[in-house]
Structure formats: C-alpha cells, structure tokens
Amino acid sequence: MLPWTKEKRINLALPSLRIDNFSDELLQKIASVRQSGLTFAAEAGTQRLRDAINKNITEEEILSSCRTAFAGGYTAVKLYFMMGLPTETMEDVEGIAALSQKIVDLFYAMPDRPKGKSVSVSVSCATFVPKPFTPFQFEPQDTADLIRAKQQHLLDAVKTRKVRLSWHDPATSLMEAVLARGDRRLGAVIYDAWKRGCTFDSWGEYFRFDRWQEAFAACGLDPAFYANRRRAYDEILPWDVIDVGVTKDFFIRQDELAHESVPTPNCRQQCAGCGAAVYGEGLCCEKR
Numbered sequence: 077m078l079p080w081t082k083e084k085r086i087n088l089a090l091p092s093l094r095i096d097n098f099s100d101e102l103l104q105k106i107a108s109v110r111q112s113g114l115t116f117a118a119e120a121g122t123q124r125l126r127d128a129i130n131k132n133i134t135e136e137e138i139l140s141s142c143r144t145a146f147a148g149g150y151t152a153v154k155l156y157f158m159m160g161l162p163t164e165t166m167e168d169v170e171g172i173a174a175l176s177q178k179i180v181d182l183f184y185a186m187p188d189r190p191k192g193k194s195v196s197v198s199v200s201c202a203t204f205v206p207k208p209f210t211p212f213q214f215e216p217q218d219t220a221d222l223i224r225a226k227q228q229h230l231l232d233a234v235k236t237r238k239v240r241l242s243w244h245d246p247a248t249s250l251m252e253a254v255l256a257r258g259d260r261r262l263g264a265v266i267y268d269a270w271k272r273g274c275t276f277d278s279w280g281e282y283f284r285f286d287r288w289q290e291a292f293a294a295c296g297l298d299p300a301f302y303a304n305r306r307r308a309y310d311e312i313l314p315w316d317v318i319d320v321g322v323t324k325d326f327f328i329r330q331d332e333l334a335h336e337s338v339p340t341p342n343c344r345q346q347c348a349g350c351g352a353a354v355y356g357e358g359l360c361c362e363k364r
C-alpha cells in the first residue's frame with residue numbers, strides 16, 4: 077500500500093495501529109507517512125479488563141510499542157480506550173491514568189529519547205456501546221450519570237499535564253446504544269424526533285437530546301429500556317431472526333467468560349466453536 081500511495085502522491089493517514097504487532101520495522105515503513113503522533117488502541121486500563129474483553133494485548137506490549145515510537149523520534153502518542161465496558165470498576169478507570177503515567181515515565185527514562193523535547197500522551201475515551209451479534213449484546217450500557225462519574229474519576233486520577241484527556245458525550249453514546257439494539261417500535265421514535273427537527277445528529281452542534289427525549293415520551297418508550305437494561309440469556313432479541321452463522325450460545329459462553337476475565341485464544345490457533353464452521357463453505361478453520 078505505501079509504495080502505491082507514494083507513487084500516486086497520496087497522503088496516507090493511519091488512524092490507529094495494532095499494539096500486538098507494532099515493531100521497529102513497521103515504524104521504518106510508515107516513516108514516509110507524515111504524522112505528528114502515533115495512535116494505539118489500548119482498549120482498557122488494566123490487564124484484567126483487557127482479558128475480560130478478549131483483547132489479547134499486554135501492558136508490556138503497549139509500553140514496548142510506545143518505546144519503539146519514541147526511539148523512532150516520535151514524542152506524541154494517542155491511546156484509545158473504551159469506558160463503560162462490562163465488568164469495569166473504578167480501579168479499571170484508574171488503570172487508564174496509571175498506564176498513561178507509565179508511558180510518560182518511560183519517555184523520560186529513555187536515554188535515546190528525542191532530545192530537548194517533551195512527551196505528549198493523548199487519551200481518548202469512547203463510551204462502550206453494546207452491539208447485536210457480539211458477546212456483549214446482553215449487557216447494559218452504563219448510565220450517562222455513571223459514565224460522567226467515571227470521566228470525572230479519570231480526570232482526578234491523572235496527575236500530569238503531559239496527559240491530555242478527551243471523551244465522548246454520554247448522551248450521544250446513549251442514543252447510539254438505543255439505536256444499536258432497538259426494535260421495530262423505534263421507527264415511530266425516529267420519525268417523531270425528525271418531525272421535531274432532529275437531523276444530522278452525529279454532528280455535535282446539531283444533536284438535540286432534549287428533542288429525542290420528547291420523542292421517546294410521545295411514543296411511550298424509555299431509552300433506558302434499550303440502553304441500560306441487562307437482557308436475560310433466554311430473552312428473544314429483535315435480531316435473533318437473522319442468522320449470521322455465529323450461534324447465540326457462543327455469544328452467551330463468551331459473555332460468561334468475560335465476567336470471569338478469561339480470554340479466548342485467537343481462533344487461528346484454537347477453534348472456539350463459534351458456529352461459523354458449519355455455516356456455508358470455506359468460511360473458517362476447516363478450510364484454512
């Protein structure tokens with residue numbers, strides 16, 4: 077890809093990099109991509125929570141990626157985290173601050189760091205939105221009040237100005253959660269909200285949560301029913317009529333494992349029995 081973009085004089089931006097395979101070699105390859113900083117998806121602040129959400133990356137891998145970036149001349153890294161993940165506690169939130177601090181300390185402990193420059197660690201926290209056809213389709217989203225409390229807790233836990241925080245508006249995330257797992261009744265809400273002037277809602281300056289709340293009230297529905305409610309494993313979900321190949325039993329098993337913080341190995345090494353093997357031709361392990 078890089079030789080092609082270079083030849084075509086196309087400027088390639090790299091939104092975020094995988095931590096588990098970031099290397100000096102990759103850094104050399106992307107040297108031609110003009111970027112002021114590198115972005116890594118760290119996902120969660122503690123190993124326990126990264127295990128729970130099945131992100132098979134370790135703190136050492138995160139630090140090692142940052143070390144490689146700093147040794148390669150970068151002084152700014154951006155880390156993506158998710159806030160409000162299932163099983164998350166305030167300790168996990170503090171872990172985001174602790175990890176960010178370790179990256180700052182790592183920079184200043186490196187003898188080969190870029191001389192005369194200071195480090196900048198940007199921490200971006202998206203709010204977790206449970207989605208259909210995932211192990212967390214049964215999970216409640218944290219309420220907007222709880223997310224705000226976690227955001228404040230993180231703000232209090234960060235002790236250095238080298239770390240800058242940003243996050244999503246909890247009301248927007250609530251609407252995302254409602255629409256992600258909505259049922260047919262939401263059609264009336266969307267229509268009503270549109271009649272009240274709701275358009276271009278993903279642009280912050282156009283998003284009017286008060287009008288959405290009015291639309292829900294007019295239709296006799298409660299957003300919390302969709303966003304903040306745990307679904308029982310035997311509840312019939314609106315999307316159960318769609319067969320994506322992966323079984324509901326698999327999602328249930330994975331959700332249970334998440335609550336035990338037990339990661340599932342990459343299925344290229346060991347099949348986890350998701351159901352896709354018996355679905356269609358050539359889709360997975362048996363054909364690899």
Ligand code: SF4
Binds near residue numbers: 352
């Ligand atoms: S190897 Fe195939 S059947 Fe097994 S978990 Fe992966 S995709 Fe599913």
